[in-house]
Amino acid sequence: MAVEETRSTWVDLIRHGQPEGGQRYRGHRDDPLSHVGWEQMRAAVEPRDHWDVVITSPLLRCRAFAQAIADERGIPLHVEPDFKEISFGRWEGMKAEEILARDGDRLAAFWSDGEANPPPGGEALSAFHGRVARGWHHWVHALWGQRILVVAHGGVIRMMLACVLDVPPGRLMAGLHVPYACRSRVRMDRTDHGLLSCLMAHGEGPP
Template sequence: MKDSTTIFDLIRHGEPEGGPMFRGSKDDPLSDTGWQQMRNAIADHEHWDLVLTSPLQRCQAFARELATAKGISLEVEPGFRELHFGDWEGRTAANILEHTPEAISRFWSDPVACPPPGGEALADFSQRIQESWLDWRQRAEGKRVLLVCHGGVIGMLLAQVMSIPLERSFSAIRVPYACRSRLRVDNTEHGIMSCLESHGPVSL
């Protein structure tokens, strides 16, 4: 077997219209600031073999623009959409704290046992991300991939690669707007080894 290295550059979407909230599956577009954040995070000289994106427009619109500009193939992966926050979709943390402070406190203390009311269980979210990750890790072997997705998705991917417990996956790593991370996957005769190479601002 020939050894191979696959690079996944992850980037969270920029600021959406409406500002910070539990957005989840709420399909808001990027604000003007969000577009600028994304464009500032990518250098002209950078190139990938494939752009992979969440289907939500705060990710897909920029991914499509970038793929077209650079002449790169674009793939939309539904499995990389954000966690669904159920009854909290479209609400701010301040609003939830005002009305049901105990619910949001339980979520931050134990998100595995106390998901948002009507929301996606963290274990199900983890399984969805894991399945999509393993699929694309195989399909994109030996390539350089840019994945445009969400803070929750990136946090979960980093947690899985770094063996962070599920209950800490949502709070262990800060992922601000347009934050970039790099995962490296080496497929060798000794097995598949994945690691985090970088996280945060990059030198462009």
């Protein structure tokens, strides 16, 4: 086995900061980061952070900061369409309290079992997990041995960690808190026993 194939791969996942308009079910809606959101993202990274490459969702609330980091550090940027947030269908752009008032039972059913109860007009959890997993496995393979920064959405990060931890996506979609500018760190190693993936850190600020 070549030396390059035995190196660890490190991936830092950062959720975007607060977009303009505050907390909403955005999905594919393309709102930019607010001033507060930019401050949150700046606070989430440090000069000592080292990455070889940045991968981002195409949506502006992720892409703008990813582009800024890539430009500042002189590293490549890749835009991955599969890393868009889940489509919330008719809920997109609505605040949680608005959905609760109009569609509370359906919202509760979605968080209880997103596969059986997708958002009205939105994306099934299995389809969402499938496309995120496709992008995840592609980039991990293509960039093996590097330090990777991924700027993405709360739902996307949950689906990536479902891949890392090998747990049902519905469990993480409902059971893992991913606040604005939250960071997670993953380490992957190829061994004689297969691929070993470990969640090294999860929470606010640099790990």
